[in-house]
Amino acid sequence: MNFVGIDMGSTCSKLVALNEAKEIVYKEVVPTGWNCVETAETLLSHLEAQGIPKDAFRSVATGYGRVSIPFADKCITEISCHGKGAVAIFDEPDFTLIDIGGQDTKVIEIKGGSVKNFYMNDKCSAGTGRFLEIMAGTLGVDLNKLCELGRQSQNHVSISSMCTVFAESEVISLIGRGTDKADIAYGIVESIANKVKSQMGRVSSDPAHLRLSGGLCEVPFLLELLSEKLGGEVKTDPLARYAGAYGAALFASELK
């Protein structure tokens, strides 16, 4: 019997499959696209290709598209799944997990190995991965390039609007004024870090135990800026992008 976790986010869908010993035997990221049900079927066919047919696994779905995965045995929210996955990945019981996702940013307080409290942004996309993507598009670069550009900034500028739409016009006016691209990029990444900082205020956290999960954990400059703003090193892990799916797979292994 295998245990499968699927984290269907607004931008990417992550899948983790475990064996009986709860070791990861397969993982992947695919774009969610516009049709969640179709994406779920694609993932199912990939599992089969890996020798994990439909009747040989139990599964838990999470993420905003969790209800669109017809073969999932159970749906659990991404808060609980990220918490559980991160506890396993970082192998420690008490820390604050920051997850910058496609359409929302979550700050999750972990105590004694389980979720104690969390804060999640409301409906707007301010401070999320989507915000970074849109801003990168405005500057004509991709997300990783945007963050690397930011590192080269000599004269920091700040983007004061948190609203994606307003921030975009702010960026456009900076471009119009001839501001250096690297300086604008810095302002964009910094605004994400500031937003996370204000969200951190809503839960109690220890600067000595900060961890990042989600798609942006592979962006070193964001980690550096976050660490600087939050007053403590923000650590991550190559697996952290899969935290939600990993947690879901672990929940699946506990299903009766």
Add this chain to the structure above:
Amino acid sequence: MSDLKLPEKFDEYAEGRKNGFLRVKAAKEAGKKVVGIFCTFTPVEVFDAAGLISVGLCGMSDETTADAERDLPKNLCPLIKASYGFALTEKCPYTYWSDLIVGETTCDGKKKMYELLGQLKDVYTMNLPQGPDRDYAKKMWAHEIRLLIDVVEKKFGIRVTDEQIREAAIKRNEFRRLKVELMELLSMDPAPISGYDMYKFLESMGFQFTVDDSIAAVKKLLGELKEQITSQPAAAGTGRKRILVTGCPIGGVLDKVVGSIEANGGQVVCYENCGGIKAARCFVDTDAEDIVEAIADAYLQIGCAVMDPNNRRKENIPELIKEFRVEGVVDATLQACHTYMIETYWIRKICEEAGVPYMSLETDYSQSDKGQIDTRIAAFIETI
């Protein structure tokens, strides 16, 4: 009566809305007069004593929000916008047929909206004291109630005596007592009724034409629930998480908030909001020498966020947590309601001290945040 004209667009309305209009029209044709109200601070005893129908006019959907935003700012409480919008578009039968609308200064947004509403309807605004512990607060509110009595007497050409008001207060107390008894049934595990159905029922009381009708309706439901409790042997606990809901009036976000709580393994066991237990437990001392002052005193016990300081709410919530064996508190606030938004600070603190998980939600009447609210509520219940 020929002067009772239905709205211009009446024929386009859905069946339910048409029936609402016809129901009030029939009452008015029988000679009844209608007073529209917005808030639990409004001393309805005055209208009962005057033989007037009083109905709640708080807007509860975003159907007319766009219309309201022609005159009101976008970044305003959805309840205020909806209430104004329904008056503007003639889509609410109760607003439409109101002979008099009585508001109060319970929030700045409403207060200024009433000024605009005054162009469409006959509006009278009571001035609510906001320092409930000041020595003049009770005197001031009693004086305001007397001014309201004058307004009602002049408007409808009647006399309202203190004795009539005392009788009305006795009856309202009876209604309050029954409502409290009903709400206390939710302290059972399993609760005999969902929190959603309980709220819908309490809300429907705002549209009864007389207190007697309200009393009869509560008695009927109480009887049914008690019968159900005795006829069905109590199962062991349901495992549903017991949630207290507090914050702003939630009629307009009931599906999004309470619907989600109960669809995700929770049971709302107590409403501390306006329509819930908070105001229902404020009884009038009907033996008091000055009945108007006694009414003023009772209403000033309501722990509303407009009060400064609002100690009553801070004292009440820990007691309710114990009484209803609450396992989680959901503080639902409406966009741009500064007073309740800021008080989330205290309520969070109080819940932390009581060792009960707490979550605050800010929302409006739109459906755009439905998915996120649902995820947050589901995650909150998972963590309890």
